[in-house]
Amino acid sequence: MTIEPVLKQIDLDLDAALERLMGLLKIQSVSTDPAYKDEVSKAADWLVDDLASLGVTATKHATPMHPMVVGHVGDDSDASVPHLLFYGHYDVQPVDPIELWDHDPFKPFIEDRDGKKVIRGRGTSDDKGQLMTFIEACRAWKTVHGTLPCRITFLFEGEEETGSPSLVPFMEKHADELKADIALICDTGMVAPGVPSIASQLRGMLKDEFTLYGPKMDLHSGHYGGPAVNPLKEISRIVASFHDDDGRVAVEGFYDDVIDIGDNLKSQWETCGFDEAEYMENAGLTESAGEKDYSILEQQWSRPTLEVNGLWGGYQGAGSKTVIPAEAHCKITCRLVGDMDPDDIRVKLRKHVEDRLRFGTTVSWDNDLEGAPASVMNTDRAEFEQARQALSDEWDREAVFVGMGGSIPIAGLFKTVLDMDAMLIGFAAEDDRIHSPNEKYDVESFHKGIRSWARVLAALS
Amino acid sequence: MTIEPVLKQIDLDLDAALERLMGLLKIQSVSTDPAYKDEVSKAADWLVDDLASLGVTATKHATPMHPMVVGHVGDDSDASVPHLLFYGHYDVQPVDPIELWDHDPFKPFIEDRDGKKVIRGRGTSDDKGQLMTFIEACRAWKTVHGTLPCRITFLFEGEEETGSPSLVPFMEKHADELKADIALICDTGMVAPGVPSIASQLRGMLKDEFTLYGPKMDLHSGHYGGPAVNPLKEISRIVASFHDDDGRVAVEGFYDDVIDIGDNLKSQWETCGFDEAEYMENAGLTESAGEKDYSILEQQWSRPTLEVNGLWGGYQGAGSKTVIPAEAHCKITCRLVGDMDPDDIRVKLRKHVEDRLRFGTTVSWDNDLEGAPASVMNTDRAEFEQARQALSDEWDREAVFVGMGGSIPIAGLFKTVLDMDAMLIGFAAEDDRIHSPNEKYDVESFHKGIRSWARVLAALS
Structure with a gap:
């Protein structure tokens, strides 16, 4: 035929x-x-x-x-x-x-x-x-x-x-x-x-979400501003700690099971026709915020990520409200590569957060979110x-x-x-x-x- | 009479x-x-x-x-x-x-x-x-x-x-x-x-609010996770930079016009009957997150603060959404003491934020928020x-x-x-x-x- x-x-x-x-x-x-x-x-x-x-x-x-x-x-x-x-x-x-x-x-x-x-x-x-x-x-x-x-x-x-x-x-x-x-x-x-x-x-995926708890109710920032722990400040410090200055995820052991792609595939990718400039321009991006020493294509295809997809707490309406909120929220997805195990990464991520709690703050996790290698x-x-x-x-x-x-x-x-x-x-x-x-x-x-x-x-x- | x-x-x-x-x-x-x-x-x-x-x-x-x-x-x-x-x-x-x-x-x-x-x-x-x-x-x-x-x-x-x-x-x-x-x-x-x-x-007050802009539209965290700057990560880093590890505001020149209250007033406050333990317990707080070396009363009455009253961006609904949002938002109030000038503090605060922008992110400010010494x-x-x-x-x-x-x-x-x-x-x-x-x-x-x-x-x- x-x-x-x-x-x-x-x-x-x-x-x-x-x-x-x-x-x-x-x-x-x-x-x-x-x-x-x-x-x-x-x-x-x-x-x-x-x-x-x-x-x-x-x-x-x-x-x-x-x-x-x-x-x-x-x-x-x-x-x-x-x-x-x-x-x-x-x-x-x-x-x-x-x-x-x-x-x-x-x-x-x-x-x-x-x-x-x-x-x-x-x-x-x-x-x-x-x-x-x-x-x-x-x-x-x-x-x-x-x-x-x-x-x-x-x-x-x-x-x-x-x-x-x-x-x-x-x-x-x-x-x-x-x-x-x-x-x-x-x-x-x-x-x-x-x-x-x-x-x-x-890439695989891990989804997770946590709530950080501070004061037992919303507080007035005049009356309590200073002594009271502010969950928004604390969650920001924790989110900021997820990456180092080189764009690497700073969660201990995060890269343990990453597998390097090898020179053969790497050179194929280099000539595959992917237009880095156009890719960045399409999203209005002027420079990569990803891991140093990796090309944009590698950052996108072969390197794991930890992204915050939602972050919120306190007052979001018009004008100002002098509140120190009782809690703050963070939604996370990680993209996984190589042999990274979602369950293992979830444990490491949670430990990273819990190790950084201060001033009596506590954390709870959403246990209904799945992962896939x-x-x-x-x-x-x-x-x-x-x-x-x-x-x-x-x-x-x-x-x-x-x-x-x-x-x-x-x-x-x-x-x-x-x-x-x-x-x-x-x-x-x-x-x-x-x-x-x-x-x-x-x-x-x-x-x-x-x-x-x-x-x-x-x-x- | x-x-x-x-x-x-x-x-x-x-x-x-x-x-x-x-x-x-x-x-x-x-x-x-x-x-x-x-x-x-x-x-x-x-x-x-x-x-x-x-x-x-x-x-x-x-x-x-x-x-x-x-x-x-x-x-x-x-x-x-x-x-x-x-x-x-x-x-x-x-x-x-x-x-x-x-x-x-x-x-x-x-x-x-x-x-x-x-x-x-x-x-x-x-x-x-x-x-x-x-x-x-x-x-x-x-x-x-x-x-x-x-x-x-x-x-x-x-x-x-x-x-x-x-x-x-x-x-x-x-x-x-x-x-x-x-x-x-x-x-x-x-x-x-x-x-x-x-x-x-x-205490006086300064209100301010900013929006941090990253990609020109919401992005998919699979497609762009890695290379794309994430405004939630960036705003967290900036908010985390507002304070040092001793609870002091790290904005340059923030304390320039603070006036110490003096020993006389300080000793009056120490015996004024304020119950620190009850004050903390009422809010469910176990330890002060304020400036080291100051009593809780001083932190509340005579020391300036920088508080985030609202912080948000990305997806806040049920479950997960693999989004890298185009923008993130932050509402701030500062409590002012001594001769601190709201307009001067506003300039310093904004400079602090703008000095820390990376990867092509930009910021806009709400100019309708007032202040009072x-x-x-x-x-x-x-x-x-x-x-x-x-x-x-x-x-x-x-x-x-x-x-x-x-x-x-x-x-x-x-x-x-x-x-x-x-x-x-x-x-x-x-x-x-x-x-x-x-x-x-x-x-x-x-x-x-x-x-x-x-x-x-x-x-x-």
């Missing part, structure tokens, strides 16, 4: 593929808001029907929240045919603030923007448009050759934007049905325009090099293994729950505005994304 | 005096809420009538907000008769949170609490009950001797609890009418139960020793000159606007719960307060 006619079919069928995508985009599958429950379910039905149209038997499985769609295609009797699991999610982020959209988020359309065609609407990039790149690649194979080059299991989730509460129980319950040779995930982006990227490592993909597997080659052929540019500063728990879960490696390939652009008003997806991302998957399927077969 | 029959008249008339006070307490003169505008006006009318009943011609003067009541009594032709201005305020704090009151705040009554009688209701202590101690003392003098021992101007304000916006313009416009030899103010408390107290110094009473004047002696006689305990950690702007305004010294004498108890639910005033404070003023009038005459 040759790839060339498949690619040709993809080109010929592009308008129809875009039309199909519009059908999915119109469904308001906002997973976090119970008001859209029926819409989420409708999107699941849409996928079951669409898979059926290319000969895939798919089932909508109920969960305590939103359905999972699972479909299978290919012959399971021939062990030499590779078995792939493809994962995507069909739910979307809420559209708030709606007033910042230039159009109805659920009336998608194609816009010609300075000669570049973009698909506009909620979910175009995250993740409906990306998910459909894989389905359309399968459709083209099926149309041209009557069959697919690999055995494929499809797993589409409707809860990704609301923390995936049903995912692990579902994976555990359906482990036999879901287990494949390798998982493919299409929910990431390209490191720079036109640079095909395989995400080979993701970093994910490092098993790039030694042959599939990674095969996919990298396929992507390089399509984009006419060497594909790169990149890191990601964020966390995609699903990648780690395939490993921990199903003992299955995962490969993350995606075509989102930096300016797609995912999770924000005016989300878009480039028609080029969609078109070449479909062609990319068609080539990857060939390469893996 | 002798004092003894006046004191006897006060004792005989106590029940009637309490009944009169109830009349004033029932009026809902909440100055800060426009819904109570008529009630505030009604309280002014009540005072005009009550002054008339003791032969004082009083006038209600309209202002842009609430009325001023000014009354005069005594012969202005004899320069040897001392001329006193008495100041009190007849407006009260709002009653919120109303659900924490054990009774209707405006249905005052007398309660027997473990053998001690207390007057309960909003304004009993702050300041209607205190104000009436002076009026009742005048009434007793008038009843017994047909005249008062001093010439007196009464000034009653209805805006004290809402920042006194009309006070300075009114004082300026009516300067000739208001100017007297000395002002008497009854709006303070006793340093300990049964210890008559003259407040001889009040400390007030030190002119205790060298003969009236202070005369009053001290009169109070000592009444309470059978040496009266003391005390400091106050808070600020009472009116004392300073008499000096700056009318070039008139002021003397602050009051009978409120530490547990009167002013500004809070279940405000009360001890019947003993009221009764002996009236007797105290009767003696002070005799002593000053």
Whole structure:
């Protein structure tokens, strides 16, 4: 079975593929808001029907929240045919603030923007448009050759934007049905325009939160200012102690299980096309505040962080209030790399805070916040090099293994729950505005994304 | 004219005096809420009538907000008769949170609490009950001797609890009418139960507020955590830098104009009856966080402070949000002593912050917040020793000159606007719960307060 006619079919069928995508985009599958429950379910039905149209038997499985769609295609009797699991999610982020959209988020359309065609609407990039790149690649194979080059299991989730509460129980319950040779995930982006990227490592995360208690009630700063301990002053001192002057986290033992990325990956990153200046400028940053002696890319992809995401106490209204508040609050997330264990880091972080309490202040912790270790993909597997080659052929540019500063728990879960490696390939652009008003997806991302998957399927077969 | 029959008249008339006070307490003169505008006006009318009943011609003067009541009594032709201005305020704090009151705040009554009688209701202590101690003392003098021992101007304000916006313009416009030899103010408390107290110094105040700006928008802590400057981290570092490890304010030049109180006042304070242990325990404090080498009383009364009253930025809701916020906020008040100039301290404080900005962060300041210097009473004047002696006689305990950690702007305004010294004498108890639910005033404070003023009038005459 040759790839060339498949690619040709993809080109010929592009308008129809875009039309199909519009059908999915119109469904308001906002997973976090119970008001859209029926819409989420409708999107699941849409996928079951669409898979059926290319000969895939798919089932909508109920969960305590939103359905999972699972479909299978290919012959399971021939062990030499590779078995792939493809994962995507069909739910979307809420559209708030709606007033910042230039159009109805659920009336998608194609816009010609300075000669570049973009698909506009909620979910175009995250993740409906990306998910459909894989389905359309399968459709083209099926149309041209009557069959697919690999055995494929499809797993589409409707809860990704609301923390995936049903995912692990579902994976555990359906482990036999879901287990494949390798998982493919299409929910990431390209490191720079036109640079095909395989995400080979993701940072993990630890969430924690504490309240610092001082006086037993709010005090008047005239009457008690001086003798009274001020929780805002104390929490500031503690937060300030989290980092040293070189941007390193000063929590004892924080870096114990960090693993250096090695020169090979480092040199790949240096030439991967990531534009440091543009990255900083996009956020209005003039200089890096991260660890000295590490590049911005390393700070973002391979170094752990401790960030305060919320800090508050006392009076926040207009004007002035002469209060010494009874308490102050701090929300923290750490990004983890290498072998850093969230539970271990949590212990170290809490000890750091508790060792610094003064003047009778006390602290309480939120024990309901989870953590997840970093994910490092098993790039030694042959599939990674095969996919990298396929992507390089399509984009006419060497594909790169990149890191990601964020966390995609699903990648780690395939490993921990199903003992299955995962490969993350995606075509989102930096300016797609995912999770924000005016989300878009480039028609080029969609078109070449479909062609990319068609080539990857060939390469893996 | 002798004092003894006046004191006897006060004792005989106590029940009637309490009944009169109830009349004033029932009026809902909440100055800060426009819904109570008529009630505030009604309280002014009540005072005009009550002054008339003791032969004082009083006038209600309209202002842009609430009325001023000014009354005069005594012969202005004899320069040897001392001329006193008495100041009190007849407006009260709002009653919120109303659900924490054990009774209707405006249905005052007398309660027997473990053998001690207390007057309960909003304004009993702050300041209607205190104000009436002076009026009742005048009434007793008038009843017994047909005249008062001093010439007196009464000034009653209805805006004290809402920042006194009309006070300075009114004082300026009516300067000739208001100017007297000395002002008497009854709006303070006793340093300990049964210890008559003259407040001889009040701390001043400087208010300021800044916003620290980092990235140009909220960032994702996965995508930008590491390279991006975090305003919460930066503001914490700056707030932590406000003090050194000994509790001293580390702003350069902050203490330049502090004046040491001297050994005489210091030894008076040491024996004034202030109970440090109880003061700390009342606030749930186990040890002082103030400046080393200063007593708790000195930290509260004679040392300047820099307090953060509000600090906030980022996400404050339930759970976690992986945000690096674009900005962070800090509200500050400084308590000032000696010759510290609010404008000078503002400049120094701002320089301290601006000198510590890093990584392209910027700062903006709220320029609408005022300041006022400390007030030190002119205790060298003969009236202070005369009053001290009169109070000592009444309470059978040496009266003391005390400091106050808070600020009472009116004392300073008499000096700056009318070039008139002021003397602050009051009978409120530490547990009167002013500004809070279940405000009360001890019947003993009221009764002996009236007797105290009767003696002070005799002593000053």
